[in-house]
Amino acid sequence: MLNAQDNQHVTQTGPGTPMGELMRRYWIPALLSWEVAEPDGTPVRVKLLGEELIAFKDTDGKIGLIDNYCPHRRASLFFGRNEECGLRCVYHGWKFDVEGNCVDMPSEPAESNFKDKVKVLAYPCMDMGGVVWTYMGTLENQPPPPLFEWTQVVETHRAVNKVLQESNWLQGLEGGVDSVHASYLHNNDITNTSRFESRSAAPSIEVEPTDYGYAYGSVRHLSKEEGNFVRAYQFIMPFTQLRPDDRRESSSSPKxxxxxxxPIDDEHHFVWNFVYSLGDEPLTEADKAKHSDLAYEVIDINNGFRCIWNADNDYGIDREVQRTQTFTGILADARVGANLQDRGIQESMGTIVDRTREHLATTDRAIIATRRMLQEAANVVGDGGTPRGTGPSYYKVRSIQRVLPVNVPWQEGMKDLLFEGAEYSPIME
Ligand code: FES
Ligand SMILES: [Fe+2]
Known part of the structure; x- marks a missing residue:
């Protein structure tokens, strides 16, 4: 439970809010690279942390992310002409480059130097891993580039997409660090009682803080002989989760x-989904499909990346399927994965869940740790300090799942796999 003030503190990310200031210390995914693929192509509306922005790729292939509103008299630069290394406002012709400089002001006398005094807000961008990333903070605090391992593997080995979620961002994150709900929400075969998550629906949740966030293990005891089934996740500040993709450890190509x-604004966010192959094998068509073109048949890219199954149609719930086959009756096939179930149930909690009315239990340990870490980091920023996760220590961390003997703690038994090649600082507290 949080009091109303703390609930605001962790959920609001607009300019000047504590959590908003925290988020402005990290590189943030702004849009998919293909959305601005064409030099001099169509500008794209982007909303991030409550700020309305316009993305465009200039003649030289540089990407700009600038204020939606022209600094002259506030016309939307979405309507701008993307021409010869700049975006020209169509109201009076002022033109801006990717750095926000006004490079032409044809409406003023030739001898005027007014254009040198006018700038439009512009954020630096970086195109990496199929994503255009931006940094919305001050220059002196700019962190090193977001070299998550998945952004560094070759294109055949990774896939990424995004989908609109009509709720506050923290509801999404809190679902993502809650592996307990897999036993219910994602039980897509209620007749299969041998599934580990069905055999052991009350895992113990163990959180191990690091200097970038935390690793956590959900430990499901199977039996003395079989051992424990452990899924180890990573939380990387401020909003990234890594989880093992393979359902069981026997897979030949771990992912x-x-x-x-x-956050788009306080009532909407984008859920970015990515997957990558750790081995030599590229992703299969099925892996790619879930994260690329096939998914776009159900994600309406012409309607703000909203899924065609949404609150208006109760996420396509099929009560007969719910009675006989799956726990929710909400579709979880190759096109949507389990994400539709997550989105549906997280939106059902209200746009910004009222955390004054919840009752957290022992399995909510990771959720409590997340809130605490976010609030603490926001306070660090408020005090002029550097929050965790702004260094490169998360670059190579991974997630993994294993069945371990009961006497082997996952922190030891999985250490090599979780942190292979990573220069992370272990357990700080
Ligand atoms: S409002 Fe953009 S040039 Fe006048
Ligand atoms: Fe889920």
């Missing part, structure tokens, strides 16, 4: 998947 829950 790591993850999400980023990125």
């Amino acid at each position: 790591v998947a993850g999400h980023m829950w990125v």
Whole structure:
């Protein structure tokens, strides 16, 4: 439970809010690279942390992310002409480059130097891993680039997409660090009682803080002989989760998947989904499909990346399927994965869940740790300090799942796999 003030503190990310200031210390995914693929192509509306912005790729292939509103008399630059290394406002012709400089002001006398005094707000961008990233903070605090391992593997080994979620961002993140709900929400075969999550629906949740966030293990005891089934996740500040993608350890080509829950404004966010292959094998068509073109048949890219199954149609719930086959009756096939179930149930909690009325239990340990870490980091920023996760220590961390003997703690038994090659600082507290 949080009091109303703390609930505001952790959920609001607009300019000047504590959590908003915290988020402005990290690189943030702004849009998919293909949305601005064409030099001099169509500008794209982007809303991030409550700020209305316009993305465009200039003649030289540089990407700009600038204020939606022209600094002259506030016309939307979405209507701008993207021409010869700049976006020209169609109201009076002022033109801006990707850095926000006014490079032409044809409506003023030739001898005027007014254009040198006018700038439009512009954020630096970086195109990496199929994503255009931006940094919305001050220059002196700019962190090193977001070299998550998944952004660094070759294109055949990774896939990424995004979908609109009509709720506050923290609801998404809190679902993502809650592996307990897999036993219910994602039980897509209620007749299969041998599934680990069905055999052991009350895992113990163990959180191990690091200097970038935390690793956590959900430990499901199977039996003395079989051992414990452990799924180890990573939380990387401020909104990234890594989780093991393979359902069971026997897979020949291990994969790591993850999400980023990125605020559009306080009532909407984008859920970014990514997956990558750790081995030599590229992703299969099925892996790619879930994260690329096939998914776009159900994600309406012409309607703000909203899924065609949404609150208006109760996420396509099928009560007969719910009675006989799956726990929810909400679709979880190759096109939507389990994400539709997550989105449906998280939106059902209200746009910004009223955390004064919840009752957290022992399995909510990771959720409590997340809130605490976010609030603490926001306070660090408020005090002029550097929040965790702004260094490169998260670059190579991974997620993994294993069945371990009962006497082997996952922190030890999985250490090599979770942190192979990573220069992380272990357990700080
Ligand atoms: S409002 Fe943009 S040039 Fe006048
Ligand atoms: Fe889920």
